[in-house]
Amino acid sequence: MPRRGHSLLESLVVLALIATLASLLIPAVQNVRSSADRTVCMNNLRQIGLAIHTYHDAQRQLPYARLCPAPWRNGSDPLCNNLPSPNNVHRAE
Numbered sequence: 001m002p003r004r005g006h007s008l009l010e011s012l013v014v015l016a017l018i019a020t021l022a023s024l025l026i027p028a029v030q031n032v033r034s035s036a037d038r039t040v041c042m043n044n045l046r047q048i049g050l051a052i053h054t055y056h057d058a059q060r061q062l063p064y065a066r067l068c069p070a071p072w073r074n075g076s077d078p079l080c081n082n083l084p085s086p087n088n089v090h091r092a093e
Contacts, residue, residue, distance in 0.1 A: 055063050 052063060
């Protein structure tokens with residue numbers, strides 16, 4: 001009479017094989033993620049560079065570097081009051 005089911009040993013072997021294959025696959029997925037993050041970062045830097053060049057072409061000067069208000073402090077950085085305002089800077093034309 002033929003068997004109808006799987007033994008416990010067969011099930012454990014199949015689970016061990018699946019776990020081994022998954023452990024081989026996880027580092028590859030992490031490498032792909034880090035590569036995608038690196039590509040996104042490089043694209044963002046490229047876009048910032050293009051924006052600065054476009055601003056320079058239109059205004060004949062580089063954009064004013066303003067650090068305040070600090071968005072991570074909801075604009076309540078006490079050092080912001082000591083920095084010059086972009087409206088008070090004389091532009092060379």
